[in-house]
Amino acid sequence: MGTLEQLRDAIVEGQAADAVAEMKRGLDEDIPVQTLLDDGLMVAMHRVGQLFEEGEIYVPEMLVSSHAMTAALEVLRPSIVEQGVRSSGRVAIGTVKGDLHDIGKNLVAMMLQGSGFEIDDLGADVYPERFVQAIRDGAEVIGMSALLTTTMTNMREVVEAIGDAGLRDRVAIVVGGAPITQVYADEIGADGYARDASKAVRLVQEVLGRLKATDGRGATTH
Amino acid sequence: MSSTASAFHTTASSLTSRQRVELALAHEEADRVPLDLGGGLVTGMHVSSVYKLRQALGLDSPGTPVKVVEPYQMLGEIGPDLMDALGVDVVGVGRPTNAYGFRNDGWKPWSAFGGVPLLVPGEFPIDPEPNGEILMYPCADRSAPPCARMPKAGFYFDAIVRQDPIDDEHLDVADNLEEFGPTSDEAIDHIRAEVERVLPTGRAILGDFGGTGFGDIAFVPGPTLRHPKGIRDLEQWYMSYVTRPQYIYDVFDRQCEIGIANLARIHAAIGDAITAVFVTGTDFGAQHAPLISPKTYRTLFKPFHVRVNEWIHANTGWKTFIHSCGSIWRLLDDIVGAGFDALNPVQTSAAEMDPVRLKQTYGDRISFWGGGIDTQRALPFGTPEEIRAMVHERMRIFGRGGGFVFNTIHNVQAGVPVENLLALYGAVDEFRPYPIAGGS
Numbered sequence: 318m319g320t321l322e323q324l325r326d327a328i329v330e331g332q333a334a335d336a337v338a339e340m341k342r343g344l345d346e347d348i349p350v351q352t353l354l355d356d357g358l359m360v361a362m363h364r365v366g367q368l369f370e371e372g373e374i375y376v377p378e379m380l381v382s383s384h385a386m387t388a389a390l391e392v393l394r395p396s397i398v399e400q401g402v403r404s405s406g407r408v409a410i411g412t413v414k415g416d417l418h419d420i421g422k423n424l425v426a427m428m429l430q431g432s433g434f435e436i437d438d439l440g441a442d443v444y445p446e447r448f449v450q451a452i453r454d455g456a457e458v459i460g461m462s463a464l465l466t467t468t469m470t471n472m473r474e475v476v477e478a479i480g481d482a483g484l485r486d487r488v489a490i491v492v493g494g495a496p497i498t499q500v501y502a503d504e505i506g507a508d509g510y511a512r513d514a515s516k517a518v519r520l521v522q523e524v525l526g527r528l529k530a531t532d533g534r535g536a537t538t539h
Numbered sequence: 540m541s542s543t544a545s546a547f548h549t550t551a552s553s554l555t556s557r558q559r560v561e562l563a564l565a566h567e568e569a570d571r572v573p574l575d576l577g578g579g580l581v582t583g584m585h586v587s588s589v590y591k592l593r594q595a596l597g598l599d600s601p602g603t604p605v606k607v608v609e610p611y612q613m614l615g616e617i618g619p620d621l622m623d624a625l626g627v628d629v630v631g632v633g634r635p636t637n638a639y640g641f642r643n644d645g646w647k648p649w650s651a652f653g654g655v656p657l658l659v660p661g662e663f664p665i666d667p668e669p670n671g672e673i674l675m676y677p678c679a680d681r682s683a684p685p686c687a688r689m690p691k692a693g694f695y696f697d698a699i700v701r702q703d704p705i706d707d708e709h710l711d712v713a714d715n716l717e718e719f720g721p722t723s724d725e726a727i728d729h730i731r732a733e734v735e736r737v738l739p740t741g742r743a744i745l746g747d748f749g750g751t752g753f754g755d756i757a758f759v760p761g762p763t764l765r766h767p768k769g770i771r772d773l774e775q776w777y778m779s780y781v782t783r784p785q786y787i788y789d790v791f792d793r794q795c796e797i798g799i800a801n802l803a804r805i806h807a808a809i810g811d812a813i814t815a816v817f818v819t820g821t822d823f824g825a826q827h828a829p830l831i832s833p834k835t836y837r838t839l840f841k842p843f844h845v846r847v848n849e850w851i852h853a854n855t856g857w858k859t860f861i862h863s864c865g866s867i868w869r870l871l872d873d874i875v876g877a878g879f880d881a882l883n884p885v886q887t888s889a890a891e892m893d894p895v896r897l898k899q900t901y902g903d904r905i906s907f908w909g910g911g912i913d914t915q916r917a918l919p920f921g922t923p924e925e926i927r928a929m930v931h932e933r934m935r936i937f938g939r940g941g942g943f944v945f946n947t948i949h950n951v952q953a954g955v956p957v958e959n960l961l962a963l964y965g966a967v968d969e970f971r972p973y974p975i976a977g978g979s
Contacts, residue, residue: 372828374832375831375832380774384778414692415694416690417688417690417693418697423774442692465694466915466916466919466920467694467952468692468693471692495825495826495915496915496916498916512827513828
């Protein structure tokens with residue numbers, strides 16, 4: 318079995334030590350960084366997402382795989398920086414004001430990372446102005462999470478704050494969390510909703526594609 | 540009591556609340572569907588909503604504070620006058636200390652959530668940090684690191700994870716068992732006194748004595764412990780089901796022994812005075828799927844649920860109560876098979892949790908203690924008409940043939956419009972009498 322295949326298997330199986338070892342081996346074998354990312358980590362995490370959606374694995378298994386992927390990614394990171402490999406996009410993600418629940422948010426962040434996105438993890442209990450700052454710092458996508466009916470309403474404040482700052486055209490906004498629905502996402506003017514971490518990856522790819530297609534970034538004024 | 544209050548719960552009855560709940564749990568139709576509000580720590584109401592409801596019912600003059608009887612989720616007291624006004628049938632009896640290990644006494648005034656007047660336990664920290672959050676300390680011991688925080692814009696507390704680096708070579712199950720020990724004599728005296736206080740009221744008692752909730756993520760961080768050891772981080776805990784299953788099994792195994800020994804001592808003190816006992820509040824479901832696989836439930840949890848249920852059924856007259864949020868349809872064959880008598884909160888807003896299918900498939904084997912109204916959308920954001928319609932629908936679906944204790948799906952949260960609360964309990968009063976009115 319080749320290194321890439323073993324790397325993928327280690328991640329899907331959630332074997333962090335093996336994933337790290339295979340990543341090191343891949344680097345030793347001079348497998349290109351982009352290949353280790355695309356055909357190693359990204360394919361593995363895509364498979365993990367599929368298994369989750371099919372009900373073959375659940376949150377604990379997905380966490381274990383995500384942590385294995387993160388460990389392997391850390392091995393690769395110096396090479397990514399050194400070679401200036403471009404990320405799929407920059408996503409700032411956080412649980413909204415008043416809400417401290419972050420397991421779902423963390424899982425989405427790890428899945429995105431495994432799909433080549435650069436993550437600015439803003440943490441939990443994140444106020445609107447912090448999301449706005451993240452856009453100024455370069456985020457192309459804002460991801461918001463909430464578990465509670467009492468805090469989900471704070472998502473609207475963030476959308477409004479981004480609009481008030483004149484940054485709305487420059488960023489895609491996606492939302493998720495237990496009480497969130499597509500209807501609610503539409504209501505507050507978000508660009509999308511995903512019900513789980515696997516679907517969140519596809520959503521971010523999609524909204525970012527749309528944003529870039531409309532050349533939104535160029536339309537923004539400062 | 541005002542005339543508004545007596546507008547609810549007007550039907551006279553020869554049954555006591557206790558008899559009503561017992562009939563329901565025996566899958567029989569009583570005179571009306573029993574109602575729980577505040578009998579358990581997951582069947583109550585946020586204190587700010589209790590305040591609004593009491594004001595609207597005319598039970599209090601404006602500015603009268605409401606007691607916070609559960610500081611973790613900031614649940615308000617459902618006092619006898621409110622119970623009478625709404626026709627509530629269930630009272631909770633538990634240990635003398637709260638989720639943070641201090642007593643609910645020495646009440647002092649506080650104001651929060653936009654100026655709601657409250658009474659909080661004397662040990663409750665009311666001085667915010669510079670960033671506006673309130674920090675909670677285990678057993679109110681400020682020399683220990685804080686164990687929970689309520690954000691400035693929050694409505695209740697969440698755990699602060701205190702996790703030492705995990706050394707897999709030296710993991711000791713005792714480290715994850717520090718909070719599970721013999722129930723003290725003082726606690727047993729308290730439980731006995733509370734039971735004796737409630738018994739003459741004729742209300743049904745839901746006992747919550749702690750200790751048999753295996754892997755309840757609310758308590759995994761060890762909120763009563765000054766320096767928790769073992770696995771306390773939430774992600775690490777969930778991952779341990781996959782990476783350290785034997786360790787988890789061994790923790791649950793020992794916890795189960797301790798828990799059953801405590802139940803035996805409590806039963807010796809109070810006998811069959813309680814109607815049901817809260818066995819576990821561990822959440823097995825997320826919004827769109829179970830949190831864990833059916834296999835994980837079967838191998839790590841079910842053996843201990845079976846053991847606790849079998850002991851209770853063999854040695855007491857108590858019914859057993861399980862709470863699990865979320866989408867748990869795929870686990871229900873096993874959960875019902877583990878021998879529970881009542882399921883809560885029956886989160887019908889989660890995936891695969893269709894009320895009709897639940898009642899048809901499991902209604903003859905388990906009672907539904909919840910599922911009465913969706914608290915994620917209908918109650919906080921719907922109209923009074925939608926709420927009335929949903930209450931009627933749930934009474935028809937879950938109520939027929941017994942096996943139903945009406946309860947909101949989990950605690951009523953903050954921010955629910957008071958007209959929706961009035962619509963809810965008005966509709967409960969309207970539709971709870973047997974035979975349930977309306978089409979199938």
